[in-house]
Amino acid sequence: xxxxxxxxxxxxxxxxxxxxxxxxxxxxxxxxxxxxxxxxxxxxxxxxxxxxxxxxxxxxxxxxxxxxxxxxxxxxxxxxxxxxxxxxxxxxxxxxxxxxxxxxxxxxxxxxxxxxxxxx
Numbered sequence: 001x002x003x004x005x006x007x008x009x010x011x012x013x014x015x016x017x018x019x020x021x022x023x024x025x026x027x028x029x030x031x032x033x034x035x036x037x038x039x040x041x042x043x044x045x046x047x048x049x050x051x052x053x054x055x056x057x058x059x060x061x062x063x064x065x066x067x068x069x070x071x072x073x074x075x076x077x078x079x080x081x082x083x084x085x086x087x088x089x090x091x092x093x094x095x096x097x098x099x100x101x102x103x104x105x106x107x108x109x110x111x112x113x114x115x116x117x118x119x120x
Contacts (some may be wrong), residue, residue, distance in 0.1 A: 026093070030086045039081045049073045071098075 025046065032040055048069045057066060076095070079087050 029093075030082065030089055032086070036081055040078070043074065043077045043081060050074070085119070
């Protein structure tokens with residue numbers, strides 16, 4: 001779950017150059033209007049803040065439930081800001097990123113498991 005959240009953070013507002021470039025690419029891809037730019041930037045910052053709180057979550061049993069709430073809230077916010085076409089494009093990116101991150105996480109876990117088994 002943490003790997004998914006880290007991958008999703010690439011779409012969140014960030015102070016580093018890569019975060020700005022990623023946001024600019026997202027803004028261009030979605031063809032944001034001037035009026036949408038700041039609200040989307042704010043939504044991404046809120047998403048990033050929620051992810052940071054998620055990283056601090058001590059009760060792993062609530063991880064999936066918490067992630068679902070974060071995702072649902074974020075998508076609802078984005079739906080309010082974006083038009084239908086933009087929102088559909090955004091959800092495809094968002095869902096694809098989550099899927100890819102989950103697959104990457106499983107690969108990392110499998111590789112780590114093999115390495116541990118080899119050293120035993």
